[in-house]
Amino acid sequence: MKLAFGTDIDVILLDVMLPRLDGLSVLRKLREGRRNTAVIIVSARDTGADIVQGLDLGADDYLTKPFELDILLARVRAVARRSHVPQPADLTFRDLKLSPGTYQIQRGDRTASLSRTECALLQALLRRAGMVVPREVLIEEGWGSEADVSDANLYFFVRSLRSKITQPGEAELLHTVRGVGYSIRGEDC
Amino acid sequence: MKLAFGTDIDVILLDVMLPRLDGLSVLRKLREGRRNTAVIIVSARDTGADIVQGLDLGADDYLTKPFELDILLARVRAVARRSHVPQPADLTFRDLKLSPGTYQIQRGDRTASLSRTECALLQALLRRAGMVVPREVLIEEGWGSEADVSDANLYFFVRSLRSKITQPGEAELLHTVRGVGYSIRGEDC
DNA sequence: AGCGAGTCTGAGAACAATCTGAGGAATCGC
DNA sequence: GCGATTCCTCAGATTGTTCTCAGACTCGCT
Numbered sequence: 001m002k003l004a005f006g007t008d009i010d011v012i013l014l015d016v017m018l019p020r021l022d023g024l025s026v027l028r029k030l031r032e033g034r035r036n037t038a039v040i041i042v043s044a045r046d047t048g049a050d051i052v053q054g055l056d057l058g059a060d061d062y063l064t065k066p067f068e069l070d071i072l073l074a075r076v077r078a079v080a081r082r083s084h085v086p087q088p089a090d091l092t093f094r095d096l097k098l099s100p101g102t103y104q105i106q107r108g109d110r111t112a113s114l115s116r117t118e119c120a121l122l123q124a125l126l127r128r129a130g131m132v133v134p135r136e137v138l139i140e141e142g143w144g145s146e147a148d149v150s151d152a153n154l155y156f157f158v159r160s161l162r163s164k165i166t167q168p169g170e171a172e173l174l175h176t177v178r179g180v181g182y183s184i185r186g187e188d189c
Numbered sequence: 190m191k192l193a194f195g196t197d198i199d200v201i202l203l204d205v206m207l208p209r210l211d212g213l214s215v216l217r218k219l220r221e222g223r224r225n226t227a228v229i230i231v232s233a234r235d236t237g238a239d240i241v242q243g244l245d246l247g248a249d250d251y252l253t254k255p256f257e258l259d260i261l262l263a264r265v266r267a268v269a270r271r272s273h274v275p276q277p278a279d280l281t282f283r284d285l286k287l288s289p290g291t292y293q294i295q296r297g298d299r300t301a302s303l304s305r306t307e308c309a310l311l312q313a314l315l316r317r318a319g320m321v322v323p324r325e326v327l328i329e330e331g332w333g334s335e336a337d338v339s340d341a342n343l344y345f346f347v348r349s350l351r352s353k354i355t356q357p358g359e360a361e362l363l364h365t366v367r368g369v370g371y372s373i374r375g376e377d378c
Numbered sequence: 379a380g381c382g383a384g385t386c387t388g389a390g391a392a393c394a395a396t397c398t399g400a401g402g403a404a405t406c407g408c
Numbered sequence: 409g410c411g412a413t414t415c416c417t418c419a420g421a422t423t424g425t426t427c428t429c430a431g432a433c434t435c436g437c438t
Binding site for chain 2 (some may be wrong): 177182
């Protein structure tokens with residue numbers, strides 16, 4: 001709750017079936033304090049009245065359980081967009097898609113979430129898809145220019161990225177170029 | 190449409206409500222042809238499904254009408270900034286092309302990838318295409334000035350470059366100049 | 379033709395870069 | 409504080425690149 005009043009929150013997901021606290025009064029409080037944070041209500045209550053009440057109280061969107069993750073993410077993006085929050089655009093290569101805003105990747109139909117560092121590294125790679133990204137560039141984008149990152153550490157993240165990008169039987173997209181760095185490209189070449 | 194396939198376009202604004210052509214298939218076509226052009230979809234359709242579909246097809250951003258000009262411009266700037274990665278220029282001679290950024294060469298329709306050293310040497314040669322590049326210069330560019338590189342070693346790399354540049358039946362491009370070095374030029378001369 | 383320096387070839391050794399598995403430290407939300 | 413996640417490190421295995429060697433081949437010369 002304290003979190004929600006911080007400075008840089010763009011979108012809040014609010015579950016109105018919270019055990020102790022009534023979600024709707026949370027929303028009321030939020031609206032008194034902050035004007036610019038978008039709020040999406042997530043609820044199992046799906047009667048027209050519930051929805052109207054939620055929206056009247058100032059929610060920006062109302063999502064009924066159960067819902068698909070895709071839809072939720074798309075709505076988060078849409079709401080953030082409406083509230084004029086600059087939204088990082090997706091990066092794609094072949095059937096791999098990274099949504100930097102949500103730290104999620106999608107390969108085919110499967111999705112996975114990335115940690116901060118994984119996401120930064122994959123962004124650096126996807127932005128230069130096809131090109132070989134030198135190790136130093138990756139370190140720069142993942143940790144910052146004056147970071148002291150061991151080789152073993154970078155290897156670790158490459159490994160964890162690969163395990164999330166590629167499942168057994170799928171084409172490898174993240175290739176290593178010995179002595180230089182890594183590259184996102186198709187199996188061929 | 191022809192315009193979009195030109196060389197130096199950074200960002201494309203795509204209206205998916207185009208009269209005759211479905212905007213999304215335009216996008217599909219674009220993505221098949223060019224990899225690195227950013228695309229922003231502008232649409233009146235703002236349901237989750239529409240947005241998800243647009244982004245899945247590889248759009249970099251999705252903007253719903255109506256929108257303010259400010260927002261559009263800011264997004265264009267953001268996308269352009271992000272997708273604009275400096276790319277080293279290709280080096281070409283006849284039907285041979287080296288893309289230093291990808292460590293790949295293309296001869297005719299075939300492509301091959303080079304190792305770090307191979308790429309450095311071929312760059313040195315192609316930059317001076319038509320001229321004879323002395324052995325010392327090649328060693329300097331491939332290994333650095335104080336490197337101690339045996340003749341046999343340089344021969345090894347010349348050989349492996351040749352095997353990747355020239356397939357049986359193709360014209361030889363990498364010629365030996367006895368006592369001096371090597372030269373990229375046509376079969377004639 | 380015969381010679382010698384220079385160049386090429388095949389095979390494999392040496393080496394450094396990278397990968398792997400396992401686990402410890404740090405951080406975060408509760 | 410506690411569990412979960414993320415980040416980082418180490419040692420050993422593995423892999424491609426790089427390098428070497430011996431012998432065969434060219435070319436220019438006499």
